[in-house]
Amino acid sequence: MTNSTDTNRSGYAITARGLTRKFGDLVAVSNLDLDVPRARIYGFLGPNGSGKSTTIRMLCGLLTPTSGSATVLGMDVSGNTERLKPRIGYMTQKFSLYGDLTVCENLEFVADVYSYPRSGRNARMAELLENYDLEDQAKQLAGTMSGGQRQRLALASAVLHRPELLLLDEPTSAVDPRSRRDFWAKLFELSDAGTTILVSTHYMDEAERCHRLAILDRGVKVADGAPADLQENTGMAIIEVLAESPSRAQSLLSELPEVRSVTQLGVRLRVLVPSRVDAPLDLVSGALRDAGVAADSSIVPASLEDVFVAVTQDDGSSERAA
Amino acid sequence: MNALIRLLAVVRKELRQLRRDRLTFAMIVGIPIGQILLFGYAINLDVRNLAAAVSDQADTHLSRQFVAELGQTQVLRIREHVTTPEQLEDLLRAGRISIGVHIPYDFDRRVIDADRPAAHLLVDGADPTILGVANQLANMPVAFDTWPVLTPPRRTLEVRPYYNPERRTAVNIVPGLIGVILTLTMMLFTAVAIVRERERGNLEFLINTPVSTTQLMVGKVIPYVVIGLIQLALITGAGKLLFDVPIRGSILQLYVAAFAFIAANLALGLFISTVAKTQFQAMQVTFFILLPSILLSGFVFPFDGMPVFAQYLGELLPITHFIRLTRGIMLREASLPEISSELLLLVVFTVVAMTAAILRFSRRLD
Numbered sequence: 001m002t003n004s005t006d007t008n009r010s011g012y013a014i015t016a017r018g019l020t021r022k023f024g025d026l027v028a029v030s031n032l033d034l035d036v037p038r039a040r041i042y043g044f045l046g047p048n049g050s051g052k053s054t055t056i057r058m059l060c061g062l063l064t065p066t067s068g069s070a071t072v073l074g075m076d077v078s079g080n081t082e083r084l085k086p087r088i089g090y091m092t093q094k095f096s097l098y099g100d101l102t103v104c105e106n107l108e109f110v111a112d113v114y115s116y117p118r119s120g121r122n123a124r125m126a127e128l129l130e131n132y133d134l135e136d137q138a139k140q141l142a143g144t145m146s147g148g149q150r151q152r153l154a155l156a157s158a159v160l161h162r163p164e165l166l167l168l169d170e171p172t173s174a175v176d177p178r179s180r181r182d183f184w185a186k187l188f189e190l191s192d193a194g195t196t197i198l199v200s201t202h203y204m205d206e207a208e209r210c211h212r213l214a215i216l217d218r219g220v221k222v223a224d225g226a227p228a229d230l231q232e233n234t235g236m237a238i239i240e241v242l243a244e245s246p247s248r249a250q251s252l253l254s255e256l257p258e259v260r261s262v263t264q265l266g267v268r269l270r271v272l273v274p275s276r277v278d279a280p281l282d283l284v285s286g287a288l289r290d291a292g293v294a295a296d297s298s299i300v301p302a303s304l305e306d307v308f309v310a311v312t313q314d315d316g317s318s319e320r321a322a
Numbered sequence: 323m324n325a326l327i328r329l330l331a332v333v334r335k336e337l338r339q340l341r342r343d344r345l346t347f348a349m350i351v352g353i354p355i356g357q358i359l360l361f362g363y364a365i366n367l368d369v370r371n372l373a374a375a376v377s378d379q380a381d382t383h384l385s386r387q388f389v390a391e392l393g394q395t396q397v398l399r400i401r402e403h404v405t406t407p408e409q410l411e412d413l414l415r416a417g418r419i420s421i422g423v424h425i426p427y428d429f430d431r432r433v434i435d436a437d438r439p440a441a442h443l444l445v446d447g448a449d450p451t452i453l454g455v456a457n458q459l460a461n462m463p464v465a466f467d468t469w470p471v472l473t474p475p476r477r478t479l480e481v482r483p484y485y486n487p488e489r490r491t492a493v494n495i496v497p498g499l500i501g502v503i504l505t506l507t508m509m510l511f512t513a514v515a516i517v518r519e520r521e522r523g524n525l526e527f528l529i530n531t532p533v534s535t536t537q538l539m540v541g542k543v544i545p546y547v548v549i550g551l552i553q554l555a556l557i558t559g560a561g562k563l564l565f566d567v568p569i570r571g572s573i574l575q576l577y578v579a580a581f582a583f584i585a586a587n588l589a590l591g592l593f594i595s596t597v598a599k600t601q602f603q604a605m606q607v608t609f610f611i612l613l614p615s616i617l618l619s620g621f622v623f624p625f626d627g628m629p630v631f632a633q634y635l636g637e638l639l640p641i642t643h644f645i646r647l648t649r650g651i652m653l654r655e656a657s658l659p660e661i662s663s664e665l666l667l668l669v670v671f672t673v674v675a676m677t678a679a680i681l682r683f684s685r686r687l688d
Contacts, residue, residue: 062686096525098524113328
């Protein structure tokens with residue numbers, strides 16, 4: 001059991017060790033270790049079914065871990081769920097406020113159940129309406145609003161009681177790119193003000209914005225670190241190929257035993273070759289030349305997508321922490 | 323204090339949602355009024371106007387007079403005259419008549435001969451009620467005008483009808499109908515209450531807030547208690563206005579009894595809500611309970627006349643005890659202390675069902 005001074009000293013809002021959750025035979029989350037620093041945005045990146053939601057639900061006490069333990073805000077989650085609830089804000093993947101209540105009525109309900117003090121309540125609600133650009137919708141039923149508006153309302157509700165920790169489960173999966181950008185601006189404001197944010201996503205551009213990132217694949221954490229560090233330490237050489245007939249080049253390169261993966265992006269191909277292979281550029285351009293495919297090849301820095309490909313399409317041996 | 327604020331927050335939320343749910347709102351008023359009109363006018367245990375046919379093979383003065391008298395009882399409505407008993411059987415089988423009157427050629431002689439029945443009634447005996455009516459008709463006297471006026475045989479017992487001397491069915495039906503309507507609406511409203519939040523995804527948000535299970539359950543129930551009492555006022559009002567159903571006992575005591583009964587049904591509904599996975603399942607379970615509530619509670623059939631096994635089942639239903647309370651208070655001018663055991667059973671039922679609902683409700687997803 002970790003007491004709260006320990007956590008403050010270590011500077012982690014969440015620590016988890018060996019967190020595992022099984023649903024029957026399915027292992028949704030397997031042996032997950034996690035350290036989420038305070039006042040930072042920490043991302044969970046992974047495809048659907050990789051265990052992101054299950055982990056978040058275990059961290060807020062909605063699901064009991066099959067094994068392992070988690071400490072949140074200095075308290076062991078098991079046994080302290082009720083004490084933690086007032087300190088955590090949780091935004092579900094699906095909109096979970098009341099569609100048949102107005103924006104104001106929803107916020108009022110949230111304020112009541114979190115026992116927000118009467119005196120400051122009106123000011124807080126006005127502040128949230130303004131901050132989250134909901135003033136025009138104050139009297140509108142939540143169910144009739146657009147995806148972006150609903151998402152802003154959900155975030156406003158989650159932060160109304162000023163929680164120390166925000167758990168956001170794929171908050172942007174149903175909104176347009178502009179709303180997503182605005183949404184992230186809000187997250188940075190909150191993080192700057194000291195809120196710890198754990199956010200799951202399957203968008204690369206969102207993952208790139210996080211201070212720190214864990215990549216989950218079929219319930220296993222396959223990478224963990226700052227996005228830039230992960231990009232520098234992929235253990236791969238990334239070769240960009242501009243070929244006249246990309247599809248021919250792709251099938252040709254895919255057959256080379258040294259090549260990990262070939263992804264087509266428009267007319268360009270991104271070829272991943274493990275670092276242990278000598279002279280990867282010569283290997284790729286040589287193979288193309290021998291086959292008579294006209295192409296320009298060059299080594300480029302890794303993108304987060306390359307990181308994702310490198311750590312997920314793998315036998316699991318390439319886990320690396322930055 | 324915070325607990326009370328949270329409880330009231332749930333109440334206010336329910337009321338606001340209810341106000342916007344027009345169909346439910348319409349049901350609150352529509353079900354009691356619709357049902358009382360339907361049941362009040364339709365359920366009539368005084369059997370009248372049974373479809374009948376006559377084959378009068380005697381066709382004498384006496385037989386024609388007899389047939390006319392049968393018609394005057396208003397129990398039978400004679401639709402057809404045929405010539406043979408076989409034709410009567412055909413009509414029975416076709417379902418066009420419930421009773422056939424066969425008067426043989428030697429009707430007049432049979433009337434004189436006390437050992438032989440004068441005529442025959444062919445009865446669709448599948449319905450015991452019709453058979454009962456036929457047995458009463460069988461005792462109808464028939465005599466020649468020239469005979470001295472018979473003095474009716476002396477009765478052993480004199481019947482003195484208390485509480486409903488005019489024998490109006492509505493007087494007996496309406497107090498029970500309160501129970502049926504409240505069972506239907508109260509149980510249905512709360513049975514879907516938790517399931518709906520789960521289906522709409524609200525529950526995942528709700529169980530992550532500091533709202534406790536008890537606050538959630540009690541908060542969801544309170545608005546419906548008020549609605550149930552309003553329905554009681556509607557039904558008793560309509561009963562008085564349309565069918566002149568009296569409330570002879572204390573109105574306050576009637577409301578106390580109704581309050582206990584409403585609470586029992588709401589608690590049962592909440593329990594169903596924690597068991598059912600979907601709103602459809604919740605409704606199925608509700609109707610599974612509603613049917614025995616109508617048939618085994620003494621609402622339609624006299625409770626004492628039911629098989630012992632069915633009586634035990636009936637005793638388990640809250641409505642059985644409530645109907646005893648309402649009939650007692652409204653018709654027999656009984657006071658609550660005289661029938662307090664029924665009230666106590668309702669309270670016990672409420673506590674058990676509510677506890678079960680709270681224990682069954684999990685604030686986790688696993």
